[in-house]
Amino acid sequence: GLVKEKHAACVNIIPGLISVYEWEGKINEDPELLLKIKTATSKVDDVIKYVRENHPYDVAEVISVKIDNGNPPYLKWIDEVVGTKA
Template identity: 50%
Template sequence: MALLSLLRVPSASASPPPYSHRRPTAAGTLLVRRAPLVGALWVLSLGAFTTLCCRTGCSHSIPFLRSKLFNQPSGRTLHSTAMASASITVPSIVVYVTVPNKEAGKKLSESIIKEKLAACVNRVPGIESVYWWDGKVQSDAEELLIIKTRESLLDALTEHVKANHEYDLPEVIALPIKGGNEKYLEWIKNSTRDV
């Protein structure tokens, strides 16, 4: 009954000002139209709740919501999705390499792709690197290369970067890809050379 009082709509004879969501009732008091607010809060809380459960991998904590509302099997978690991706593809990595300028980034990224050492290289211009070198703090504008490849190609990629880079000590840092779009991960495998 309390919910019905929240959803009560005032009479049509009283027209609200265009800028207000409140309108006077026959008794002269203000009645707040709560239905949109209640609905919005419910949707937001549902979204936050399911996001939290999905993020923590607790699919069993809300099996009804995940299986009925989102049409997903209740036993499948983000972890099992990552494991399924890994089983049909090869282990993949993301590698960071910094270069001094746009021209060096273009030249190095194209040579990496031509040698099939990576499926894709994203070039991120305009980064500022602050680092320790020659006993003092240095700062330089650089371009960041984000390279997607097979884990098994890391050694060959590292050697290629070292042989074709302008720096004496080029950055080559690899991070594992734990899961993702299965078709994209398969594309990484198919777009790179076998070891």
């Protein structure tokens, strides 16, 4: 998985979501899980590749949110776990 392969330091799996979206001209409503993946910027492409290879959707949602600030020891831990410089 993402953590085992060092693409992410932590993955929160949030169940119980319902997504409403348009696909191929139809409105769909489906249960989904939300993954909150903690990783380094340098690993985002690896995460996207992993999700695309393992997700059943043709167009899986993967977005990156830049972190401008945070708890320094936590951010350092992420970098150490995924193998980027601290």
